[in-house]
Amino acid sequence: MLRHVIPPSRRFTKASHDVVRHPRLSSDAKILLLYVQGLPEDIPCRPLGELARKLGIKGRAYQKAKEQLVAHGYVYEWRTQGGRGRWITEQLVANTPLTIEQAEHLRGAPPTTSSPSTHIPTVGEPAARTVGGYEPVEDHGDKTTPHPPSEAEPTTDPQPEPAPRPVESHQLACAERVLLSLRHTCRELHLGAREARALAVEAVKWLERGLSESDLRQALLAERPEDGVRSAFGFLRYRLIHKIPAEPAPPRLPQLPSAAALAVCSSPGEEHVFRPLGDETECAPCRQATAYATFRGAPAPEPDRIPWRERFAKIEMNPPCLGGQGLVGGARSGAESPRPAPC
Numbered sequence: 001m002l003r004h005v006i007p008p009s010r011r012f013t014k015a016s017h018d019v020v021r022h023p024r025l026s027s028d029a030k031i032l033l034l035y036v037q038g039l040p041e042d043i044p045c046r047p048l049g050e051l052a053r054k055l056g057i058k059g060r061a062y063q064k065a066k067e068q069l070v071a072h073g074y075v076y077e078w079r080t081q082g083g084r085g086r087w088i089t090e091q092l093v094a095n096t097p098l099t100i101e102q103a104e105h106l107r108g109a110p111p112t113t114s115s116p117s118t119h120i121p122t123v124g125e126p127a128a129r130t131v132g133g134y135e136p137v138e139d140h141g142d143k144t145t146p147h148p149p150s151e152a153e154p155t156t157d158p159q160p161e162p163a164p165r166p167v168e169s170h171q172l173a174c175a176e177r178v179l180l181s182l183r184h185t186c187r188e189l190h191l192g193a194r195e196a197r198a199l200a201v202e203a204v205k206w207l208e209r210g211l212s213e214s215d216l217r218q219a220l221l222a223e224r225p226e227d228g229v230r231s232a233f234g235f236l237r238y239r240l241i242h243k244i245p246a247e248p249a250p251p252r253l254p255q256l257p258s259a260a261a262l263a264v265c266s267s268p269g270e271e272h273v274f275r276p277l278g279d280e281t282e283c284a285p286c287r288q289a290t291a292y293a294t295f296r297g298a299p300a301p302e303p304d305r306i307p308w309r310e311r312f313a314k315i316e317m318n319p320p321c322l323g324g325q326g327l328v329g330g331a332r333s334g335a336e337s338p339r340p341a342p343c
Contacts (some may be wrong), residue, residue, distance in 0.1 A: 013038035016095060024072065028057050029065035033074055037095045048075065048091055073097035078107065175203035178213050178220075179236065185221055188229040195233045202240040210248050219243065 015034055022030065032052055039051075052062045069075040076092040092103055179196040182189040191199070206216050220236060229235045262273045267286035274283035282290070 019095065022072070025068050026065055028061055029068045031055060032057060032065055033069060033093070033095065036093045047089075048093065069093075073099065073103075076100070076103040076107075171204045171207055172200050174213055175200040175207060175216070178217050179203060181217065182220060182232075182236075185217075186224065186229075188224070189220070189232045189236065191232055191236070199233070199236055199240060202237065202244075205244060206240070209245055211245065 013034055015037070019025070019030060019033060025033075032048070032055065035055060036048070036051060048066065049062060052058070052065070057065060066075060070077070074094055074097060076098070078090045080088050080090070082088055090107065092098075092107060094103075094106075098106070176196050179191055179199055180193075183191065203216060206219070207213070211219070220239060225235075261275075263276050263281070265272050265274055265283045265286055266281045267283070267290070269286075272283070280287070
């Protein structure tokens with residue numbers, strides 16, 4: 001190895017070989033110690049950590065270097081509490097190892113501190129309370145009060161807050177199950193049990209508006225941000241509150257057709273009225289009689305317009321005979337249906 005050494009004529013620091021060649025001090029500890037040793041005496045004192053940051057020694061590297069300097073007697077620290085309860089840290093850095101007695105001697109007498117609970121005594125001495133100078137209010141208990149007391153204005157009780165709408169436990173369980181199942185489709189929408197329970201109250205509103213569990217799951221998974229979901233709880237809460245579908249319109253009841261007015265039947269015979277269903281001009285019995293006469297070529301029997309109560313009483317008094325004593329007309333091909341013979 002070749003060496004070329006020129007002793008500097010200015011801006012140099014005398015470093016001890018004990019420090020430079022110390023086997024148990026790291027390079028960060030040596031550089032920090034030499035940097036502090038070479039500081040001008042007229043600059044204000046700075047904490048050792050602040051000086052280390054100027055050298056680029058931060059975090060764990062600074063802590064390790066400081067522990068080495070403390071362990072070998074190059075750095076000492078004292079923590080004391082000031083008069084207002086604030087803690088003060090004093091540091092001593094030496095370029096040669098010192099014992100604790102030597103460091104205490106260089107530090108000098110510790111600053112006088114007072115306990116945080118000590119207070120400056122109040123000026124003066126305690127004295128008895130002065131009594132007098134107060135005139136009692138006139139008593140009107142046994143005579144008429146000149147001015148009746150003003151009635152206190154009735155205070156209006158604040159309106160009680162409306163009680164929260166009860167939610168069925170079954171719907172809450174369904175909504176919570178849907179929210180917890182989102183993690184299986186999208187890992188970004190992973191919710192904890194407490195988060196799903198808090199969002200289930202908003203998800204129930206979707207189920208109450210007619211959506212199924214499958215529809216709710218698809219609505220929460222659709223159109224996710226391209227750059228990913230940063231907060232699953234915030235994303236789902238915003239979507240549940242701001243994207244809730246509109247309430248379904250109430251079902252419309254079918255309107256019953258209005259009853260038509262009574263019309264006079266146009267068929268010949270006794271005048272009677274009926275309630276038409278459309279544009280017909282004859283009642284149902286008369287239309288049936290007309291059709292009978294048209295297709296059979298014979299006059300239709302007179303329609304029975306006896307009220308149903310009288311017809312029912314007539315049948316009870318004269319019941320038909322169904323004993324099977326013969327059929328009138330016989331059974332012929334294309335003829336009328338057989339009817340029972342009278343008794």
